[in-house]
Amino acid sequence: MPIELKMPALSPTMEEGTLSRWLVKEGDSVSSGDLLAEIETDKATMEFEAIDDGIVTKLLVAAGTDGVKVGTVIAMIQGEDEDATAAPKSTAPAAALPEASKTVQVVSKSIETPITISKADVQKQSSDDERIKASPLAKRIAAEKGVDLSRVTGSGPNGRIVKEDVEAAARNTPTVTVAHSSPAAAAALSPAPTAGMNTDIPHEVIKLSNMRKTIARRLTESKQQVPHIYLTVDVRLDALLKLRTELNASLEARDIKLSVNDMLIKALALALVQVPKCNVSFAGDIMLQYARADISVAVSVPTGLITPIIADAANKSLSKISTEVGELAARAKEGKLQPHEYQGGTASISNMGMMGIKQFDAVINPPQGMILAVGAGEKRPYIVDDALAIATVMSATGSFDHRAIDGADGAMFMKVFKELVEKPLGLVA
Amino acid sequence: MSNYDLIVLGSGPGGYVAAIRAAQLGLKVAIVERENLGGICLNWGCIPTKALLRSAEIYHYMQHAGDYGLTAANISADIDAVVKRSRGVAKQLNQGVTHLMKKNKITVQIGDGKLLAANTLSVTKDGKTEELTAKNIIIATGARARDLPFAPADGERIWTYRHAMVPPEIPKKLLVIGSGAIGIEFASFYNDMGADVTVVEMLDRIVPVEDADVSAFLEKALTKQGMTIMTGAGVESLKATATGVSASIKGKDGKVVASEFTHCIVAIGIVPNTENIGLEALGVEMDRGFLKTDVNCRTNVPGLWAIGDITAPPWLAHKASHEGVIAAETIAGGHPHAMEPLNIPGCTYCHPQVASVGLTEAKAKEAGYEVKVGNFPFMGNGKAIALGEAEGFIKTVFDAKTGELLGAHMVGAEVTELIQGYTIGKTAELVEADFMHTVFPHPTLSEMMHESVLGAYGKMLHM
Numbered sequence: 001m002p003i004e005l006k007m008p009a010l011s012p013t014m015e016e017g018t019l020s021r022w023l024v025k026e027g028d029s030v031s032s033g034d035l036l037a038e039i040e041t042d043k044a045t046m047e048f049e050a051i052d053d054g055i056v057t058k059l060l061v062a063a064g065t066d067g068v069k070v071g072t073v074i075a076m077i078q079g080e081d082e083d084a085t086a087a088p089k090s091t092a093p094a095a096a097l098p099e100a101s102k103t104v105q106v107v108s109k110s111i112e113t114p115i116t117i118s119k120a121d122v123q124k125q126s127s128d129d130e131r132i133k134a135s136p137l138a139k140r141i142a143a144e145k146g147v148d149l150s151r152v153t154g155s156g157p158n159g160r161i162v163k164e165d166v167e168a169a170a171r172n173t174p175t176v177t178v179a180h181s182s183p184a185a186a187a188a189l190s191p192a193p194t195a196g197m198n199t200d201i202p203h204e205v206i207k208l209s210n211m212r213k214t215i216a217r218r219l220t221e222s223k224q225q226v227p228h229i230y231l232t233v234d235v236r237l238d239a240l241l242k243l244r245t246e247l248n249a250s251l252e253a254r255d256i257k258l259s260v261n262d263m264l265i266k267a268l269a270l271a272l273v274q275v276p277k278c279n280v281s282f283a284g285d286i287m288l289q290y291a292r293a294d295i296s297v298a299v300s301v302p303t304g305l306i307t308p309i310i311a312d313a314a315n316k317s318l319s320k321i322s323t324e325v326g327e328l329a330a331r332a333k334e335g336k337l338q339p340h341e342y343q344g345g346t347a348s349i350s351n352m353g354m355m356g357i358k359q360f361d362a363v364i365n366p367p368q369g370m371i372l373a374v375g376a377g378e379k380r381p382y383i384v385d386d387a388l389a390i391a392t393v394m395s396a397t398g399s400f401d402h403r404a405i406d407g408a409d410g411a412m413f414m415k416v417f418k419e420l421v422e423k424p425l426g427l428v429a
Numbered sequence: 430m431s432n433y434d435l436i437v438l439g440s441g442p443g444g445y446v447a448a449i450r451a452a453q454l455g456l457k458v459a460i461v462e463r464e465n466l467g468g469i470c471l472n473w474g475c476i477p478t479k480a481l482l483r484s485a486e487i488y489h490y491m492q493h494a495g496d497y498g499l500t501a502a503n504i505s506a507d508i509d510a511v512v513k514r515s516r517g518v519a520k521q522l523n524q525g526v527t528h529l530m531k532k533n534k535i536t537v538q539i540g541d542g543k544l545l546a547a548n549t550l551s552v553t554k555d556g557k558t559e560e561l562t563a564k565n566i567i568i569a570t571g572a573r574a575r576d577l578p579f580a581p582a583d584g585e586r587i588w589t590y591r592h593a594m595v596p597p598e599i600p601k602k603l604l605v606i607g608s609g610a611i612g613i614e615f616a617s618f619y620n621d622m623g624a625d626v627t628v629v630e631m632l633d634r635i636v637p638v639e640d641a642d643v644s645a646f647l648e649k650a651l652t653k654q655g656m657t658i659m660t661g662a663g664v665e666s667l668k669a670t671a672t673g674v675s676a677s678i679k680g681k682d683g684k685v686v687a688s689e690f691t692h693c694i695v696a697i698g699i700v701p702n703t704e705n706i707g708l709e710a711l712g713v714e715m716d717r718g719f720l721k722t723d724v725n726c727r728t729n730v731p732g733l734w735a736i737g738d739i740t741a742p743p744w745l746a747h748k749a750s751h752e753g754v755i756a757a758e759t760i761a762g763g764h765p766h767a768m769e770p771l772n773i774p775g776c777t778y779c780h781p782q783v784a785s786v787g788l789t790e791a792k793a794k795e796a797g798y799e800v801k802v803g804n805f806p807f808m809g810n811g812k813a814i815a816l817g818e819a820e821g822f823i824k825t826v827f828d829a830k831t832g833e834l835l836g837a838h839m840v841g842a843e844v845t846e847l848i849q850g851y852t853i854g855k856t857a858e859l860v861e862a863d864f865m866h867t868v869f870p871h872p873t874l875s876e877m878m879h880e881s882v883l884g885a886y887g888k889m890l891h892m
Contacts, residue, residue, distance in 0.1 A: 135858030140831045157766070163833070163858055 003052050005036070005075040007061075007068045010048075010339065014041045016069045017210065019061050023047075028056045030077065037063075037074070042210040044306070044342075045335040054079045134161035145170040153284055168285035172403060211304040222366050226282075227402040230361045233414045237377045237392040240424040247428070251319060260377065261297075261351045262322040264396075266427045268349050268372050269293035269313035271417040278413040279346050281367040282404035288367075296345030296365060297325055299332045306332045307365060309345045318428060353377060359395035369404050372417070373397045431536070433459045433563040435760060436550050438542045438706065441468020442475075443737030443749030444569030445526050450757035452533035459561055460535055461542035461552050466526040468571055470746040472519050473591050478614055480515035481594070482778050485621035489780065496817055506622055508599050515594065544568075544707030547732045565732050565760045568720065569749065570706060572699035572738035577606070580667035580695075586674045587667065588694045590615065600624045600692035604676055606664050608635035610777040612696030613647075617779035620656050627657040627690070629678055634660055636777060640789040640838035642804070642824055647840055650781055650820060667693060701739045716741070724767040726756040734760070748773050774852045776845040781821050784848035787836030787855055790826050799829040801861075803885030805877045807841045809892045812872040818842035823881040825851070832860035837881075843874055850878055861886060 007017065018040040024030055031053045039048050054077040061074040068074065132149045134142070138161045142149050145166065152169045154161035208216070240263055248257055272279040272293040281288040293314045296307035308328035310321055331337050347369065350362045353376040362373035375395040382391035396417065400410040420426055434456035437444045445467065448460045465472040484506070494501040530537050538561070540554030549562050574589035576582055582589045588596075593615050601624065605616040608630035620626040628635065628651075634644035635651075635658060648658050661681035668675045673691040680686060701719050713728050713735075714721040720735040722728055728735050734756045737749030751768055758765040777783040793800050807813040807821040821841015828835055837851035854864060864882040869875050883889045 136860045136863050137831060137833050137858035140833075140860055144831060 002057060003054060003077040003079065004073045005077055007070050007072045007074050008039070008048055009070045010039060010041045010046045014070060016067045017041045018066045019063060019068050019074060020045060022059055022063045024056050024059075026056055026059055030054060030056060040210060040335075042214040044211075044332075044337050046338075050077070052077060052079070132161065133159060134166075135163065137163050138166045141166045141170075153286070155285065165285060172282070172284055209303050211306070215304050218365070219363050222363050226364050226366055228361070228364060228399045229402040229405070229407055229410060230397055230399050231407070231410050231414050232359060232395055232397040233418045234393050234395050235418045235421045236382065237394055237421065240421050240427075241377070241392060243424045243428070247318065254319070256319050256322055258318050258322050259325075260353070261349070261374070262318055262325060263424065263427055264351065264372075264374055264421070265295050265297060265310055265313055265321055265325070265349055266316070266318055267417055267420040267424075268347065269295050269310075270420055270426065271413055272347055273314045274416050275409065275413040277409040278370050278398075278400065278405050280369040280401075280404045281346070282369060282401050283367060287404050290346040293347065294345045296342075296348040296368070297328070298348060298350040298362075299329045301333050301335070303335070306337065306342050307345065307348055308332050308337055308342050347371065349374065353394060359397060361397050362399050364399050364401055366401075369401045370410070370413075371399050373399065431459070431559075431561050433457045433536070433561060435459075435565045435567065435757070436461060436542075436561055436563040437567045437569055438544075438550065439468060439569035439571055439702075439737075440466045440526065440537075441569060441571050441737060441749060442470045442746040443571070443753045444468065444567065445529070445753075446750040447567050447569065447736060447753030447757045448535045449529055449533050450754045451761060452535050454757065454761035454763070456757075456761055458533075458535045459538055459563070460530065461538045461540065461550065461561075463539070463541050465523055466530065466537065467519075467523045469573075471522045471526065473594055475746050476522055477515040477519040477594055478590075478618070479778060480518040481511060481618050482614065482780075484511040484514065485618045486780065489621045493817075506599065508596060508622070511622075512595050542706060544711060544733075547711055547730045565734060567726075567753070567756050567760075568706070568708070568728075568733065568735040568739055569737050569753065570702040570739055571749075572701045572744060574611075574695065575698040575700050577664070577667060577695050577697065580669070582695055583669055586669040586692055588692060590694070590696060593619075593694045596692075600690075602673070602690045602692075603627070604629065604664075604674065604688075604690040604693040605696060606667075606693065607631075607696035607698070608637070608658075608660075609696060609698070610636070610775070612694065613651075613777055613779045613783075615694050615696065616656060617651070620651070620654055621780060625655075625657075627659065627688075629662045629664055630658070630660045631663050632660065636783060638775070639777075639783055639785055640824060640836070641791060642822070643783055643785070643838050643840045646822065647779070647781070647783060650840075651779070654780075699738060699744055703739060724755075725759040725765070726752050727759075743770065743773055743775060745773065745775060769856070772852060772855045774848045776848065778845060781818075781841045782844045783840050784844040785836065785838045786848055786852050787834065788826060789836055789838065790824070793826050793828075793835045798835060800835065801827040801829045801885040803827075803881040803883065803889070805880040805884055805889065805892065807874075807877065809880065810872075810874060810877050812874050812876070813842065815872070816842060816874075823847075823877045825878075825881045825885050827861055827882075827885050832862065834859065834861070834864070834882075837878075841874075847875055847878060850875060 019037060020040050021038040023035045023037055030036065030050045032050055034050045035047050036050050037048045039046055056075060057078045058076040061068055133154060134149050135156065141163055147166050147169050149161055152161050152165050155165050156162040244258055244260065244263060251258065276289055279290045279293055292312050294309050294311045295313045296309050298305055298307050310324055313321055328341060345368060348365045348371040350371060351374040352360060353374055356376050359375040360373050362371040364371050377392050377394040379390050380393045382389055382393060384391065398410055398414050435451045435458045437448045437460045440460050440462035444460060448458050452458045470476065488506050491501045491504045538552045540552040543551050545551055548564065548566065549560060550566060552559050552561060580587055582592065584592045590611050599622050600619060603619050603624045603626045605612045605626060605628045608628050612628065613636055616626050616628050634641065635648050636644050652658055659678065659680060663679045665677040665679050665685055673689055674693045675687060675689055677685050677687050711730050713730050713733065720728055720740050722735050722740050726734045726736050736752035736756050738744040755765045755768060771787050774784060774786040788796065790800060790802055803825045805823050808819045813819050818841065824838045825834060826836040827833065834851060834855050839847060861882055869879040880889055880891055
């Protein structure tokens, strides 16, 4: 029997992708593990491997095709010992959907936290097939208030969504549907070029990459749904810079060079562990308080931005963090990160110091509760012991999800962070 | 000194259910009771009154046998026999609880329990004191009748529910002060048994927690049965005499009238049993005399829990039992669902019966809902007419916006057995369409529940 090869869901948020390149052609014999195609998702370019042995009888989607929906049959493989003349089955995407949602469900199971954006996206994807368990009243209120039930966690018997859950969701994320559910909302995010975009100025129309679309959606969601509070501190860096010089001298033999950012990642993680009220995710009528600090590090790549994760950074040595960041950033730039390497994280850090930015406010990366924006370390006039002196100082701004984190807790966090940086021996202890 | 996972103080419908549930979940449980297993509910409340009311009901039917084409001669009530039956019913259930304790291997300690610490309880019986310790203690000591400050019950002429349960005779002329569930049930019982009954209610209508339409209907029905009902009235003074009680009653018009009665039942509310059980020393937080608890029945003192009438209203046996299960499951490490007070039904077993759940029409409007109201009379129901019980109605109140059933209010025959249908609907958050799509069996009184919902949306069939 011919095997239908379907567009895979290579990440939980993936709804469609671009089939960039076929690595096989019709008539090729493939075995499990062989690379079949390169697929560009919303986050990265990934290779698609064969699971079954056989002969590629038909490539149904041409290389370079955009917007191939997850679950669409893209090729047919004939088992090697079977009759190659058997007619291929229907290639309608609809027929493939149940299979696709199965793939998606496997992904969702591997995510432990009850609510993350990726799980919500997964639920959204599969909502066409899966019945959402909600009370009749919850459904009514959801329809009336425009709450997308696929994004609500049920607190009733067997996870059934009840009135209270919908009302809490409506209270907490009043615009929850704007970013996600309706085609109209999608249109609002990517306005048609004709609407208000008519211009005589010479221009080039640039098609959005999948990554750009995801960035647009996520940042819009964050700014619309998450009330940000910004807290800025000035942090003296002299002690940290001195320590870095000393550490790098002793690490030279191992070919490791710590950056200031590596040390700030550790400081951020330690501060999150010390002030757990800031290591949280707000999720409707519950809140997750994480027992571990996984730091998403914003890395600029040619197509946009991606945030590889340093898991459990508080318990990693600076040299380990440095190596990991270097390795992840390199692969990020090649578009080769695996989904688990950039999805998750409990807080983010974004450093624009190298560009000379003095201070900025970063946009929270939901469902994370905070992001730290780091400016340039520069020599500034500084008061030391009531006398004017010169010190190397940077400004750091924490953006906090104010639904989950009170101003005082955010302030305490920034204080702890400042102390960790100014007395940096704690970072190596 | 014996050590337990859980000690329950008080064995009423809250306490004994909590003990059973905890034992089922594998906890080592003791229950401490000063009097009878089953508490007031089984021994002196819900159950024995239902037995009394059943006698009154049958007596009433016999007196009206002619309505059904039957003849019954020489009908009379033997109050001693009626009371004896009621006590027998209570005894049977009390033994049932004893059996349930044994079956679940729950240690029963009869005696006066007193908290020495959050995890230590002393039990005193016949001057002997034993100390028990437990990781958790549930307080379920319930409540007792509130006395009139100027005329405490004496059990002779001035009664509480407890005296009214075991009357030596049928009062000739009975004054009932208070028209809540307890007052109205006894008024109804004694009225059916032939007493000349007067009910005095301070508020402007009887059964004041019920929907105003129910109050008005019930007042008319009871008046028609010969009861005197005075609303907006207060008892200014009450004095027991050798032959009865003298009362000065200030009527709605402000005039004080002196009247003589043979007996008086005081049913003006309850007082929680918080005294002499060691709560004060532990600093347990209270609210208007009742223990403050969270949704899982925890007090502010770690390891100390409280359920039933000693906590916030409604003061109903089924609320206490449900809290008992919630507390026991939480203690055993479970995550039970919190109880929604608006989904707790209330039943009054007067004649005609009253049953309700959720918001009254007035309360719903007060809360800002735009409502749709359905009201179907017993007169339009075949079964009700066949039963010869064509008086009463079923009223439903829906949120016009969402179709949520906000409240249901019933008065008439057997409505206490019907209310569970709406209660399930409310708990499962059904909307009007679900009730409309449900097929109700014919011929039953429950068809009125369907009609009432249809009526709220202008689709009533049989009126």
